[in-house]
Each structure stands twice: as C-alpha cells, then as structure tokens.
Amino acid sequence: MTPQQARIPRHILPVLVLAQFAGTSLWFAVNAVMPDLQRELGWPASAVGPLTSSLQFGFIVGTLVFALLAIADRFSARKVFLFCALAGAACTVGAWAMVAHYEALLAWRFLTGVFLAGIYPVGMKIAAQWYTRGLGGALGLLIGALVLGSASAHALRALSGTLPWPTLMLGVAALAAGGGLLLFFGTGDPPHAHARVTTLQWRALGALWTDGRVRASVLGYFGHMWELYTMWVMVPLVLATRLQGPDLSWAAFWVLGAGVIGCAGGGWVALRWGSARVASAQLATSGLCCLATPWVIEAPALWFYGWLVLWGITVSGDSPQFSTLTASNAPPQAVGSVLTLTNSIGFGISIVSILLFVSLAETISLGALLPWLALGPALGLWAMKLLVREEAQHS
Structure with a gap:
C-alpha cells in the first residue's frame, strides 16, 4: 500500500460498495415481482419488456442530461448521489402505490431510470x-456490487412464493434510500477531489473521440455493452432448455452473480497486471463463450453449467477496468x-442489442444466434490494442 492509499480511511471502500449495491437495487425492483x-x-x-425498456430509456436520458449539464462535476457528488437515491426510492414507492395502472407504472420506471443516472456513474466518480x-x-x-444487485432479481423471484410483492418493492425502496444516506453521512469530501467546475464541460466530453486513450477504452466498453445485457436477458432462455420454476431462477442468479468473481478478482489482478490487459483477457474469454454456444448448449451438464458460469464471470468482469481506464485518462475536471x-x-x-436478439430468438435457435454476440468483444479487442501495447511496454 502506498502512503497515499494509507491515508484513506478503511471504511470508505465498504461504504461505497454497500451504497452502490443499495442504490442500484432499484434497477430490478419491478422485474423481480x-x-x-x-x-x-x-x-x-x-x-x-416495455417496463424494462422504460427504465433503460430513462437511464439513457438521465445520463445524457447529467453529462451535458456536468451535474456530477458542477455539484457535490455526495449530494447528487443522496438526492438521486432518495428520489429513486420515492419513485419505487410511487410505482407500488399505482402498480395497477400500467401506464403510470411505465412512467414511474422511466423516472427511476433517470435518477439511477445519479447513482451508478456518480458512485464511480466518487470512487475515482x-x-x-x-x-x-x-x-x-x-x-x-452492481452485478450482484442485478443478479439478485432472480433470487428475489425464486423467493417470491414466500415474500409478498409489496414487501419486496417497499423493501428495495428503503434499501436504496438507506444507501444514499450511508454514502452521504459515511464519507466526507475526498482528499484528492478537484475543484468543482462552474461551466459546462462540452469540450471535455469530446475526449471520447479526440483522445486516443479515452477513445480506446470507450470503444472497448461499447463492445462489452453489446454483449453484456443481452447475455443477461438470454441466460434464462438458455437455462429454460433444462430447468424451470425456482430452480431456473436460482441457476440464473448463480450464473449472473458469478460476475462478482470477475469484477473483484479482475480488480485484484489489474493492480499487478494492468487494467487494459485484464479487460482484454476477460473480453476475449467472454467472446469465446459466445462462439462456443453451438457446441455446449446441448453438452453434458458439467460442460453446460461450467460454460455458463465462466461466461457469467467474464462478461461482467471487464466492466470495472474499462471504467478505470476511462476515468484515469479523461480530463480530471470532467471525469x-x-x-x-x-x-x-x-x-x-x-x-439495440437486446431488442434485436430477443426478436431474432423467436425464429432462430439459440445455438445459431448467440455466437453473433461475439461481434461486440471483437470490436472491443480491436479498439484496446493501443492500451494493451502501452501496458506491455511499461511492465
């Protein structure tokens, strides 16, 4: 541990992890019930489908507005996180109160997605x-923590026979609010925080295209995103070829939750090996898992479940390293x-990927369809060549 790291209180990282888990639990509150x-x-x-897409669309709108208005860089990130966690919790309570009205539920989930834009990326900014x-x-x-929170929707679904759905929805709302309060009161201002900017950062946002290092990690991340959420959506369909009911839900939880191993383990390895090489190795492995689908989807159980767990580990495990590379190379005042x-x-x-693959799955077998997810990892690996080469030269 460096002297710089030694000055960071030990409770900071656990607080950030718990707060991120609690805040992002809003994501699948309705899906679980x-x-x-x-x-x-x-x-x-x-x-x-529309309920999931409504939240995703809200998140896209929210992140775009937050980025263009430089919300996380112009205001206290802790206050932004707290406000959005409380607002997202309130939206989930609103969804519970008006759950019988489908159109109102769509609106509440859209707003939840908007406020999640102040939780997930802002939490990463605070960590940076x-x-x-x-x-x-x-x-x-x-x-x-985000991966585990996402996978927990399947565990909640498996438990839904014993827990009434209002308890689950209100419990998630309380958890998110608690996460916001925990981060706000459990941490202070970071010792290495840059002064908050007072102007919009549109020129700095251009670093996504004009800075070669930022562009490399961003394109790698885009390739990763082509695969990640579509794989998460398709896993229950793959498991449904062998399982059903609670067994299917628990299996999906373990497959997707295995991503925690890739995230935490990859982070540990990256300290010694470098983020670019760790991200590329996991991206290549998950891409190979896509290509292996035709051979293992009907293989004996050991190969079938081993393949899914390996895919679950690596499809998520590269995400933290892409964010690390982008945060490290972006203009400091606009991270x-x-x-x-x-x-x-x-x-x-x-x-786009989810809608395309779910639609095609109605007429194309999973064994023939899922290998096309490897297009994302292929693009990402091509884009990451610069950063991998630089790490190799400095090792």
Whole structure:
C-alpha cells in the first residue's frame, strides 16, 4: 500500500460498495415481482419488456442530461448521489402505490431510470476521487456490487412464493434510500477531489473521440455493452432448455452473480497486471463463450453449467477496468461527465442489442444466434490494442 492509499480511511471502500449495491437495487425492483403482478392483474408475459425498456430509456436520458449539464462535476457528488437515491426510492414507492395502472407504472420506471443516472456513474466518480491509485481494484468491488444487485432479481423471484410483492418493492425502496444516506453521512469530501467546475464541460466530453486513450477504452466498453445485457436477458432462455420454476431462477442468479468473481478478482489482478490487459483477457474469454454456444448448449451438464458460469464471470468482469481506464485518462475536471456520457451511449447500444436478439430468438435457435454476440468483444479487442501495447511496454 502506498502512503497515499494509507491515508484513506478503511471504511470508505465498504461504504461505497454497500451504497452502490443499495442504490442500484432499484434497477430490478419491478422485474423481480412481475410474475406476481401478471397473476394478480392479468398482464401478458410481454408486459415485462416495455417496463424494462422504460427504465433503460430513462437511464439513457438521465445520463445524457447529467453529462451535458456536468451535474456530477458542477455539484457535490455526495449530494447528487443522496438526492438521486432518495428520489429513486420515492419513485419505487410511487410505482407500488399505482402498480395497477400500467401506464403510470411505465412512467414511474422511466423516472427511476433517470435518477439511477445519479447513482451508478456518480458512485464511480466518487470512487475515482478517493482512489487515485488502485482504482481498478476499488471499481472491481464497486461494480461487483452492481452485478450482484442485478443478479439478485432472480433470487428475489425464486423467493417470491414466500415474500409478498409489496414487501419486496417497499423493501428495495428503503434499501436504496438507506444507501444514499450511508454514502452521504459515511464519507466526507475526498482528499484528492478537484475543484468543482462552474461551466459546462462540452469540450471535455469530446475526449471520447479526440483522445486516443479515452477513445480506446470507450470503444472497448461499447463492445462489452453489446454483449453484456443481452447475455443477461438470454441466460434464462438458455437455462429454460433444462430447468424451470425456482430452480431456473436460482441457476440464473448463480450464473449472473458469478460476475462478482470477475469484477473483484479482475480488480485484484489489474493492480499487478494492468487494467487494459485484464479487460482484454476477460473480453476475449467472454467472446469465446459466445462462439462456443453451438457446441455446449446441448453438452453434458458439467460442460453446460461450467460454460455458463465462466461466461457469467467474464462478461461482467471487464466492466470495472474499462471504467478505470476511462476515468484515469479523461480530463480530471470532467471525469464524472465523461463516465456518465459513456454510460449513456453504452446503454443505448445495449437496448439495440437486446431488442434485436430477443426478436431474432423467436425464429432462430439459440445455438445459431448467440455466437453473433461475439461481434461486440471483437470490436472491443480491436479498439484496446493501443492500451494493451502501452501496458506491455511499461511492465
């Protein structure tokens, strides 16, 4: 540990991780209880699609507005995180109160997505302020918390037979609000924070295209996003070829939750090996998992489940390192805005990918369809060549 890192209180990282997990739990609050709502309200199975897309679209709009207005760089990041966590929790309570009205539920989920723009990327900006060195390890744990929170929707679905859906929704709202309060009162101003800017940072946002290093990590991230969320959506369909009911939900939780290993383990390795090489290695492995689909989707159980767990580990594990590289190379006064805009574009790509693959899955077998997800990793690996080469030269 460097002298600089030694001055950081030990509780900071656990607080950031817990707050990020709690805040991002809002993401799948409704998805987890959709089977119950469909039974009680008579909604078709297709209702979950627009609800998921509504939140994703809200997140894209929110991150775009936050980036263009430099919200996370012009105002206290802790206050932004707190406000958005409380507002997102209030939206979830609103969704609970008006759950029988589908159009109102769509609106509440859209607003929840908008406020999530002040939680996920802002949490990464706060971590970047605290951990000017060893950021890959810190973000590995931070995004690992997001992955676990995302996977927990499947665990909640498995438990939905014992927990009533209002309890789950209100519990998630309380958890998110608690996360915002925990981060605000559990941390102070980072010792290495740059002075807040007073003007918009549109020129700095151009670093996504004009700075070769930022462009490399951003394009790598975009390739990763083409694969990530579509893989998460398709995993239950893959598991449904062998499992059903609670067994399927628990298996999906373990497959997607395995991403914590890739995030945390990758962060630890990146401290010694470099973020670019760790991200590229995991991206290449997940791409190979895409290409392997035709051979392992009908293989014996050991190969089938081993393949899915490896894919779950690596499809998420590269994300913290892409964020680390972007945060490290972006203009210091605009880190929050650059990360937020990158998230906005990345999630836009993920929506296109999800809609395309879900539509094609109706007429094309999974074994023939899923290998095309490897296009994203292929693009990402091509873009990352510059950063990988620089790390190799300095090792």
